[in-house]
Amino acid sequence: MQQEKAVKLQEYRSKEILARHGVPLLAGQIAATPEEARAAAADIGGPVVVKAQVLVGGRGKAGGVKLAATPDEAEQKAREIIGLDIKGTVVKTVLIAPAADIAHEYYLGLILDRASRAITVIASADGGVEIEETAKTNPTAILRLALHPLIGLQEHEVRRVGFFLGIPAGLRQDFAAVLRGLFNAFVSSDADLAEVNPLVVTDDGRLLALDAKIVLDDSALPRHPDLEEMRDLNEEAPSEIAAREAGISFIKLDGSIGCMVNGAGLAMTTMDLVKLAGGEPANFLDIGGGAKADRVAAAFKIILDDPNVKAILINIFGGITRGDEVARGIVEARSQLTRDVPMVVRIVGTNADEAKPILAEAQLITADSLDDAAAKAVAAAGGAA
Amino acid sequence: MSILVNGDTRLLVQGITGREGEFHSTAMLEYGTSIVAGVTPGKGGQLALDGRVPVFDTVADAVAQTGANATCIFVPAAFAPDAMLEASDANIPLVICITEGVPALDMLRVYHLLRAKGTRLIGPNCPGLTSVDEAKVGIIPGNIHTRGPVGLVSRSGTLTYEVVQAMTDAGMGQTTTVGIGGDPIVGTSFVDILDMFNQDPETEAIVMIGEIGGEEEEKAAAFCAREVRKPMAAFIAGRTAPPGRRMGHAGAIISGGAGTAESKRMALEKAGIRVADSPSHIPQLLRDAGVR
Numbered sequence: 001m002q003q004e005k006a007v008k009l010q011e012y013r014s015k016e017i018l019a020r021h022g023v024p025l026l027a028g029q030i031a032a033t034p035e036e037a038r039a040a041a042a043d044i045g046g047p048v049v050v051k052a053q054v055l056v057g058g059r060g061k062a063g064g065v066k067l068a069a070t071p072d073e074a075e076q077k078a079r080e081i082i083g084l085d086i087k088g089t090v091v092k093t094v095l096i097a098p099a100a101d102i103a104h105e106y107y108l109g110l111i112l113d114r115a116s117r118a119i120t121v122i123a124s125a126d127g128g129v130e131i132e133e134t135a136k137t138n139p140t141a142i143l144r145l146a147l148h149p150l151i152g153l154q155e156h157e158v159r160r161v162g163f164f165l166g167i168p169a170g171l172r173q174d175f176a177a178v179l180r181g182l183f184n185a186f187v188s189s190d191a192d193l194a195e196v197n198p199l200v201v202t203d204d205g206r207l208l209a210l211d212a213k214i215v216l217d218d219s220a221l222p223r224h225p226d227l228e229e230m231r232d233l234n235e236e237a238p239s240e241i242a243a244r245e246a247g248i249s250f251i252k253l254d255g256s257i258g259c260m261v262n263g264a265g266l267a268m269t270t271m272d273l274v275k276l277a278g279g280e281p282a283n284f285l286d287i288g289g290g291a292k293a294d295r296v297a298a299a300f301k302i303i304l305d306d307p308n309v310k311a312i313l314i315n316i317f318g319g320i321t322r323g324d325e326v327a328r329g330i331v332e333a334r335s336q337l338t339r340d341v342p343m344v345v346r347i348v349g350t351n352a353d354e355a356k357p358i359l360a361e362a363q364l365i366t367a368d369s370l371d372d373a374a375a376k377a378v379a380a381a382g383g384a385a
Numbered sequence: 386m387s388i389l390v391n392g393d394t395r396l397l398v399q400g401i402t403g404r405e406g407e408f409h410s411t412a413m414l415e416y417g418t419s420i421v422a423g424v425t426p427g428k429g430g431q432l433a434l435d436g437r438v439p440v441f442d443t444v445a446d447a448v449a450q451t452g453a454n455a456t457c458i459f460v461p462a463a464f465a466p467d468a469m470l471e472a473s474d475a476n477i478p479l480v481i482c483i484t485e486g487v488p489a490l491d492m493l494r495v496y497h498l499l500r501a502k503g504t505r506l507i508g509p510n511c512p513g514l515t516s517v518d519e520a521k522v523g524i525i526p527g528n529i530h531t532r533g534p535v536g537l538v539s540r541s542g543t544l545t546y547e548v549v550q551a552m553t554d555a556g557m558g559q560t561t562t563v564g565i566g567g568d569p570i571v572g573t574s575f576v577d578i579l580d581m582f583n584q585d586p587e588t589e590a591i592v593m594i595g596e597i598g599g600e601e602e603e604k605a606a607a608f609c610a611r612e613v614r615k616p617m618a619a620f621i622a623g624r625t626a627p628p629g630r631r632m633g634h635a636g637a638i639i640s641g642g643a644g645t646a647e648s649k650r651m652a653l654e655k656a657g658i659r660v661a662d663s664p665s666h667i668p669q670l671l672r673d674a675g676v677r
Contacts (some may be wrong), residue, residue: 112489114569114599117496149497190490192569219462220488251627264567265541265596268622273663275625284626289542317543317550319512319526320405349526349546370547371665 006192007216010053012095013230014212017189023181023196024174025209028097037078040096041071047099050077051211052084052091055235062086067099092234100208105198106165107131108179110186112193112217118146119186121157121179125165127198153183167207174207189227190220239302246298247288255280256381258303258312258341260296262287262321270315273370279378282309289320296329297336304339311342311381313373318349327355331362342380346373386587387516387561388536388578389479389507390455394520395421397453397477399460399468401433401440405483406459409524410434413457416527418520422447444475455479457513457522462486465509469495473504480572481522482508492570499572506572512542512564525549525562533558535671536582538575539594540567540601544622548594548664555668557676560588567596575605583613590616590676592667593658595649597623602649610656616674617658618667621649 009017012030019027029040030053041048052064059065064086068074074096084091105127113120123143126134134141143164147153158176167175178199186194193215200210221228233241243250249264253271257279261267264286271281283306287299303309316326327347334343344365347355359366365380367373390396396413400406401423411434414420422441423433429442441447444456456472458465458480465484472480480499487509499506507514513523517532529546531553539545545564552559560582565573575593582588591613595602602621609617624646650660659670 112493112569115604117493117570119493149493187490190488192489217489219486220490222463223488253627261543263541263543265539265544265594265622266547268596268626269544269547269620269664271625272622276662281625317546319524319543319546320408348550349529369665371663 007218007221007231008055009214009216009230010055010232011051011212012053013232014194014214015209017185017214018181018194018196018209018212021181021185021188023178023185023209024207025212026098026100028095030093031078031096032082032093034075034079034082037094037096038071038075041068041074044096044098048074048096049099050074050081051095051097052081052086053093053095054086054089054091055232056087056089059086064091089235100200100210101203102198102200102210103203104201106200107197108161108165108182108199109193109195109197110182110191112191113146116146118149119152119183121145121147121161123161123165127200131197147183152187153180168201168205170205171201171207178207178209185214189214189224190217191215192217239305242298243285243302246295246302248295248299248302249284249286249288250302251284252306253281253283254308255282256308256310257377258282258285258306258309260285260287260299260303260312260314262289262291262316266315266317270313270370270374273374274313274377277371277374277378278383279374279381282306291321291329292325293329293332296326297333300333300337304337304341309341311344311377313377314343314345314347315370315373316347316349318347318351321350323347323349323351324354324358325351327358330364331358334362344373344377344380346370386585387519388581388585388588389505389514389561389563390516390520390522392419392519394522395419395452395454396520396522397422397424397444397447397451397456397472398438399424399444399456399458399472401425401438401459402428402431403459407434409459409483410438412527413521416515416521417518418522421451421453444471444477448475448477453477455522456481458482458484458509460484462488466491466495469506469509470498473499473502478503478505480504480506481511481513482506482572483511483513483523484508485510485568487568489569492568496570496572507563508566508571510568511566511571512545514561514563516561517559523564525564529553530562531558534560534587534589534676535592536560536585536588536590537562537592537594538578538582539564540575540596541594541622542567544594544596544664548592548620548667551665552592552668557668557671560585569599575601576608579605579608579613583615588615590618590671590674592671593617593619595619595621597621597626597646597649598644600644603652606649606652606656606658609658616671616676618661618670618674619653619658620661620664620667621646621653
């Protein structure tokens, strides 16, 4: 579940960072209402593009990007886009950016490639939304270049990418600024991904980043308080924000069996075994190492906020985490719950023997093996789905 | 025999006076691990763990005075990259980093620098390793193990404990159990550990515990098909996990079709490795493959 920890930034935030590093682009203005969109368009002058600021992919195909010739039209398009539901995300803001006449589109991205253990350039002269299709059907049309992990981006690499893309001779210096800026933005913001798609040459011969996406490394955020503030909490489920604040990893799913587990691998395994026993997990939840009563209570609240949850399976393998502390936390938190559902508790490892009498006294359903716990949870939730 | 650590291991603990470092160092000592030194900058000259272990200011001092030949790191994430580099600079050949939350770009530098120097790094964000009845380094509970013929390697923490416990309950013991860590960039891969188990005469069979994401399991499967003739069983966590929120187009291009539980399972089965539906099925799969 490594990727889940990545923090995606909105297009306008990503562009802010790239602009700071000298990447040429048409920044535009952000608008939360049709009236603001109109004012922004008037301010910019000329035709604009109204772009939904959402973190899910495929917003163009979903009607979230529209051209507007006049401020009137910009207001109208913004009215259509704000409030639009794009793959479950409701659009709250739009970016009003100057429109560009596109002569050619390129794809240019940098990613931390765990397989080659290097920051890797991905480039293609076939830019635009079909780039993944190109990767499958015509892989030679895509350049992958792993950069030296200690030296970074070198001049000859910049040239090589430029020649691969067929950047017009007069724009090679500009291209160097784009790639170098992208690299510097990547490194200085501790990114996992920095992507310009498309990078375009306009009819009047300018090289511009028309769209941008930056994904940050969650682990590095503590040293970037300025970037932490760029995180868009509007697009995170309230339960996921509450979980993060409590030090819990949580992802909501559609099933009926809430899961509370210590460790991501064991949490996924617990979900897999719920499924194997004929049930459907309601969530992924990793309570983290060394969990105590307060975190158990927070986890209960997050799980029970989901009305679909009909039973909870608690699976704790004590290592750092001590079983008796979790058991006491469960009993304590349960007495404060506004909604009660059947709970199956399995605690093994450190201080599991001390946990047993606590659980027995509270008359919780217990299980010794994980398979048994999953089966009991499925039964408690009303049987196999 | 076992791999990586044994009775000759002279362990240093970086961050021995911290809460985690102290708690787990005590457990390591109780298991029988020989902890010869601790390092906490500014606390040199003190004694840790009830007077049993001398503390030094620098790793170089600790190595010079105690002959430490492995280190276990418990320092906070912000200081862990430097701690790993300090250990490598002091010529410690084996570095085990438990710390979680180390920034990936820091790990990129650490990985390549330690590799150039020939330092073996396990982790970060790993539970450590246990050579059963010889030495335990890290945070894996010691009492779940029993000595036996099976080597185990895993990317997870508590899931590793789950599988070790299931094996011990079934009367199937282990040589060494290794958690390599779950971060995007870790020092040692599945293939590295599989190679060690393959060459360890006492390890007769191997268990591999993977999870969704990345392509290390696929690479391991290819390696096993080519090199490993010992019986194997595997488990892949995350069959029901939602597909990872996509990392832009570049992520999709880099990963191709790899990374899903299904692709990993297919790659492993193609290499002749039995894949369990539940951790508790692993001992039986090994028995089916001829392991006593």
